[in-house]
Amino acid sequence: MNKIDLTTPMRQSPKGLLLILVMSLQKMIRAFWPMLIIYFWKNEQFVEYQLEIFAGIGILVVLLVAHAILYYLNFKFHVEKDSFILRKGYLRKQELNIPFERIQSVNYKANVLQRLLKVVSLEIDTAGSVKKELKIMALEMDFAEALKNALNNTASSEETKELTEDAPIKKESSKKLIKLQLGELIKIGLLQNHLQMALIILAFGWQFYNELADTFKEEVSQVSGQVNEQVLQSSLLVIIFMCLLFLAISVVASVIKIIVKFFEFEFTKTEASFQMQAGLLNRKNLIIPFKKIQELSWGTNPLKKAFSLFSIKIKQANSQFDKNKSIMEIPGCEKHTLNQLQEVIFSEDEFLIDRQYKISRKFFWRILLAMGCLPVLISLPLYIFNVVHFTIPVVWFAFSICASWLAVEKRSFRMSENQLIISKGMFGQDWKQLELYKIQVVDFRQSIFQKRSGLASIQIYTASGSTTIPFIAENLAKELHKYLVYKIQATEKSWM
């Protein structure tokens, strides 16, 4: 190994200075972009204030540069005995002291600019709900590697000991499980949930439209006037064509999203961990040791089901940076790969048929109330004066009856001695599997309506999220509560 001294306090790579500057500039532009657009659009109105505006911008830039320099100079870190120490801040000085045993994972990432500068950013994640920003913006690659190794080595002694002892074997035993080429990504993209994508585009488009509408008031009213007229005058055929066009845009958007996110996707299994690499613009590199996995979830939708494809999420304890970073996602794989993962992650355990439970049919009413009745009732005043539009809530209500019925059908859970599988869904279906000793907290819940029908719900919290088993018999819920608490206490194994 290269000799890099980690024990003396040091700064990040000088290139970090540039990065900090660019990042804060980016933040500022993001905050002020509507103003900028107004400024450039209505330029002539600001002519007399030209000088003040430029002076203001100048002062801001000077402040930004000063901030970047001070931030860079005061940002120091080093490794001391068995903890990682980070000092930062110039107005409010902060010292963060992170014992290795609290470190959950160390990841590095590189965005476009960082890749150009040949540096990476290093993020250190800690367990627990205490929020601490632990991110080093710019490190030379070999340096990041050394730091990561240092932190990981001492962090989880057992598993890494195995790793270091078997270091030469490790390379051979690492096995590429999944590799997705462009063609497969396009196929997966085509099989995504396009309705969801359409809604996102709609919501985003609406927001964008609103933000710009104020600036371009006249133009917008002109155009939307034309569009309104056209929509009203046009035949059904045109409307159908518009819908199809919109759907096509959604499909293309789904495919692009999948390609950008999972470009050159590689999923590898090593001696003690899963590793993943993917991404076109931001290359994501994530390692999750087996024993830190909290739960495995997999799902399918009607389109994927036709091609017997599953999407998979491997979850470790929540990261305080970003929920996505604690999740390793596989956009599409076949059943046998899923089974392979299950074999690796979970100990062998038998799921007996007589420990398979469905939930009460009464759950139907609960979902219908939330999904069908409430939205229809709330939006009712909108239709009173326009009876034609009343078809919308009627169609929605019929839709939610179907959805609620399916939701009851698909919700079920299976128990084995040490594991739990929960299934839920409406049109698609999602499963979640977890070892009982990974559970953190168990909740027994019963609303007064449930009490009348002798039902109750169980809520399970793990370090990666929570799951509900709703509307099961009260006795069953009590037994389950008792059993899960017992299972948490009976184990000597650590949950991470």
Next chain:
Amino acid sequence: MIEKLEFENKEIDIQELPKIEDLQFNKVEKKFLLVLLLRIVMFALVFNGIGLFFYFSGKMGFPSEGILYTLLGINILVILRLLMTIMAFKIRAYALRERDISYQRGLITFKQTTVSVNRIQHVELTQSVLMKLFNLSSIKIYTAGGNQSDISIAGIKKEKAEEIKSLLSKKIGQHE
């Protein structure tokens, strides 16, 4: 529809596990009900004060009866809230066992949370100004299960809360 549950368990018969529902639950201090009620009354007083001020000063753009109706509505809600708080108070209780701590509350949705000692990350005592007057504390128990699963048992005598905290801390120490 729902099968009867029988958890068979090779190592230990589940029927012999201590039942959580049979636990000896401790009620929180009666004084704490006063704190809860006072909080609501204080909110109501402030709101009524502001409303009446505007009503009598007559400096509003809209009909002043509107203010009175709004206040009436709010006061009805406040009274409902007071009644609910009194009724729900009987349910608040906690139980400490060797290996876990359970807390139950909730009138409309009853909720019983059990946190195992071996999953506790840390324990914290907090005290609001009002609670300080009555010498009461809250015990906050944090786990890695996230904010939603952290429990906060409010309305325990300060000395007792400290005792429970040190007891739990000792147990957490044993597990590490």
